[in-house]
Structures are given as structure tokens and as C-alpha cells.
Amino acid sequence: MxxxxxxxxxxxxxxxxxxxxTLRIKPKxxxxxxxxxxxxxxxxxxxxxxxxxxxxxRIFLDGLEVTAVPKENLHHLRRRIGTVxxxxxxxxxxxxxxxxxxxxxxxxxxxDEIQEDVPQVLSLVGLGDKINNFPHQLSGGEKQRVAIARAxxxxxxxxxxxxxxxxxxxINTWEIIKLLQKINELGTIVVLxxxxxxxxxxxxxxxxxxxxxxxxxDKEKGKYLV
Numbered sequence: 001m002x003x004x005x006x007x008x009x010x011x012x013x014x015x016x017x018x019x020x021x022t023l024r025i026k027p028k029x030x031x032x033x034x035x036x037x038x039x040x041x042x043x044x045x046x047x048x049x050x051x052x053x054x055x056x057x058r059i060f061l062d063g064l065e066v067t068a069v070p071k072e073n074l075h076h077l078r079r080r081i082g083t084v085x086x087x088x089x090x091x092x093x094x095x096x097x098x099x100x101x102x103x104x105x106x107x108x109x110x111x112d113e114i115q116e117d118v119p120q121v122l123s124l125v126g127l128g129d130k131i132n133n134f135p136h137q138l139s140g141g142e143k144q145r146v147a148i149a150r151a152x153x154x155x156x157x158x159x160x161x162x163x164x165x166x167x168x169x170x171i172n173t174w175e176i177i178k179l180l181q182k183i184n185e186l187g188t189i190v191v192l193x194x195x196x197x198x199x200x201x202x203x204x205x206x207x208x209x210x211x212x213x214x215x216x217x218d219k220e221k222g223k224y225l226v
Contacts, residue, residue, distance in 0.1 A: 001027045001189060002048070002158065007057035009043050009213075017043040018213040021057075025191070030184045032200045033193040034224060035210035041193040044210070045160045049081050050074055062157065079107045082151030082159045086166040088143045090135045096122060096146045097131045103150045121149045125179060141172030148179060158189040165196065177203070197224040 002025040009017040018040045025031055033041050046052040047059060050066060059066040061080065069077050090099050097118050104114045122131050125145040135143055144164060151159055161180060165173040177199055184190045194200065200207060200223065207222025208215060
């Protein structure tokens, strides 16, 4: 489904983010991406959604060469990949409904689709009763659920979650992880970048360890090794 083919990302001679990374991710996999700060985790995710360009190598998503997609067509690629960030990135003056709807509007979806799909996806993440709340009226865990709903609403093939529980307390952390597992069970690839040892060990899925821009371990049902 996803293939990083000998990818390198070099910013300058003293800053090598990724070097010769080759990685295959199969349909319906749940991947934990592990590594210390600066190991290359976020860079790898940014390359997949073309926020960054590789210095060398190619990336494929279901046969589509991501690295060859013209800039004017990137919105089609990004519709297939949902992203969730540590700091939520919600629009503060828009309600939960409007934040999720904005992602559909940006993808050119019709008003009737938005009116039907947004309440459904907010209910899926447990926020059916908070649909008209603004971000300041939501807890940290609820804000992250809105962010996950926004990532899900265009029915992506892949969810990229970059330290999604970094700002959450332990209870909300596990609720978000359970939600990502539920999404994965419905057939969506989940790539989770995290430092949290307990989460990685509890998930008991494939773990890929990055160090200094290179993959040093890739194990099914892996554990935290950093």
C-alpha cells in the first residue's frame, strides 16, 4: 500500500534527516514509529503528504508515485491521507462541526455531503453531543477527537498521527489510542509516531525504530527499544 523506496532527505551537509530508508506498509496495518527527537519520524510523515520533498528516492501510495504528483493535483493525494497533530490545529472561531466541515470544503465536497457526513464522523469519535461547541469549550481529549474526525471525514486510506497524545493526560491518552485502534480495525492504515513506551508496548503491533535518519529495527508485535 505504501512504499518508501530508498528515501533520503538532506537539508545540508550537517543535517541529514533521513538516509536510504526503504519501508513497505501493508493495507490495514497499524504501525508505531519510534525514535528520539530528530530521528526522522516527522520528516518521514511530511514526505508522504508532500509537505517536504525527498533529496533522493521515490514514494508510492497504492501504486501512485507520490513524489511525481504535480503540485496542482496534491489535494487529490492529501484527501487520501488524514493527519492528526499534537497541537490539534483547530480553527478557534469555528465549531466542532465547522472545523470538520472545513476539511470537506477544502476537498471540494458538496454541501449535502457535508451535512450528512460531518455529524456521522463526529458521532463515530464520541462527540455527537458537542457538534456545536467551539474549541475553547472542549477538553484536550475532545479537541483531539475533533482533529481525528477532521482527518477521517474524507474517508482516507491512511491516518498519520504525529505525537497525538503529547498534550493529553493518561486517561485521554488511552481514549485516543483506543479510537485510533478502532479506526484501524475498520480498515484504515494508521501510522503513529510517539515517544510513549507504555502505548507502544500495549498496542503490540509492528514497531519501526528510527535513529539518526535510518531504520535500525522493524519488528512485528515489537516493543519500545529507544
